Amino acid sequence: MRVLKYAILGLLDHGSLSGYDMTSRFKAELGQFWSAKHSQIYPELKKLTDEGFIEYETVIQGSKLEKKMYSITEAGKRELHGWLTEFKPAPDTVKDEFMLKAYFISSMEPDEAKRLFADQLQKRQEKAAFLKTKLEELKREAGESITFRSPHFGHYLVLTRALERENGYCSWLEKALLLMENDQS
Amino acid sequence: MRVLKYAILGLLDHGSLSGYDMTSRFKAELGQFWSAKHSQIYPELKKLTDEGFIEYETVIQGSKLEKKMYSITEAGKRELHGWLTEFKPAPDTVKDEFMLKAYFISSMEPDEAKRLFADQLQKRQEKAAFLKTKLEELKREAGESITFRSPHFGHYLVLTRALERENGYCSWLEKALLLMENDQS
DNA sequence: CTGGACATGTAATGTGTTACATGATTTG
DNA sequence: CAAATCATGTAACACATTACATGTCCAG
Known part of the structure; x- marks a missing residue:
């Protein structure tokens, strides 16, 4: 390739x-x-x-x-x-070591799993915050008007996608942690 | 590793x-x-x-x-x-060939970029629909009550995460397409 | 004058895919 | 009885990381 x-x-x-x-x-x-x-x-x-x-x-x-x-x-x-301009299928596999651990969650104790998920949530939140700052910087630099013709459009696309990716990961981690808490009692 | x-x-x-x-x-x-x-x-x-x-x-x-x-x-x-149980940082890079193309969007004509994004949106929507079906099957099989102790919990985590990943990708693609349409006129 | 950034390369090793190679079993 | 699936392996090649190796430039 x-x-x-x-x-x-x-x-x-x-x-x-x-x-x-x-x-x-x-x-x-x-x-x-x-x-x-x-x-x-x-x-x-x-x-x-x-x-x-x-x-x-x-x-x-x-x-x-x-x-x-x-x-x-x-x-x-x-x-x-x-x-x-070549069309390609969405990939079958996007490798994610954390999700591999998640698949094996039944091999962990509940409190071990919670610690693992809580740690990952913290790290993803930090990353999201970092990306948010970068995006705000870019918006200031580009003057709020980012469209196709802007020389920053590619940069903008990458930052917005990365930020949404991390935010999506965080909300999923939060939901998973809630499921684990509810089960504990 | x-x-x-x-x-x-x-x-x-x-x-x-x-x-x-x-x-x-x-x-x-x-x-x-x-x-x-x-x-x-x-x-x-x-x-x-x-x-x-x-x-x-x-x-x-x-x-x-x-x-x-x-x-x-x-x-x-x-x-x-x-x-x-080992904590690991969130990865710096998750390789995504489509996003690499998105970063280089200024090397494409507007209509080429739109076709590329529209094609990717369609493929991601199909994948999300497939995952949704799989998740519904799992819920039926597991009887609606998936918690930590369920033998299907790992499977459930993987499917919900994959579905959210695809849905997040789709909504980002839609937003990007809107930005391109608005610019066109 | 020193440490960090700039600058370029190769070697060894590790990871992953495609192709080569073979054979048995099951289902229609 | 044919095709799909089950079953295991190796060889060649492609892609990626870590380590080895060297030297310049600039700012404090």
Whole structure:
């Protein structure tokens, strides 16, 4: 499938970037839904260059430090467009280690299960709060009017989806905890 | 991390299973949150046997067909319990190819983006409908009273979480589509 | 002048999928 | 008796993480 290939092409479609820049992007908002380490990115950049989808120019940073600024080629743009507009089924499995534990809840004692769920709820609430702050920052920056043509629309979509994902997880955890409390007595 | 190891131990904690049985379980409800192919399961079973966490008995099915019925050992139960009760952070990244495309929405034409989102909405709605049916079946089977002590509680947790996940995705897709429509004029 | 960020790579290992390979059993 | 399901395994390849390895630049 080579999704990393398309992630790189997509990032480069808005302007040139170094491998290091891409790593940073995967640590920021995009990282909610895709990420890769530099050890995976650098070989992929070499491969994409060989395939003619990207090209680079070596730039000197300071007096000695070389960095490679990559940009997308016309062939790369066609390749990206083909992937973007392709319909794909919703995945059967989205791996979630916590939910695997939840499935095995009968192998835990009630109080162990409650502690596990309470801990996860706290962590998800913290994450949701963090994402909410990021979304508010973005709204301030973009001036309240985010629509299709806004350069921040992709960023906005990712943040709203991630926030809803965490909020949905939290409300489910709360419901599950309630079921466990009711059973206890 | 070896999550598959714990998935197998968790499955075996309720009774003995063959490798084939485990493959079937990963295709059913548990597959919403974890899965593995038989080509990954069989080597893992061998490894877990060598490590002393599981053991097997060869059973003859029919007149010739040999199958290995695996069961969990005391050491395996301790190992499972340690994993189950261990607190873990919420993951930074949950990979989602569709959301990667959404992030790159500015590289698409408005009508291309709308078609993509509409297609995904339809597929997620179908999946939600399927999960809803499964949940209703489970409720009928379990007699409306699912609490911690119910043998179906793990199954119930997985189905309710998967259903909410899909419903949340759908409502986000609808909101995104509305934003795109409003912008169009 | 030092610590953190910038910058790029490879090696080893772990995880997961697809393909190859074989055979028995059950149901229609 | 044919097709679907049951049943187990290995090989090759693809994808991903951790560790190894090196060096520059900038701000305090």
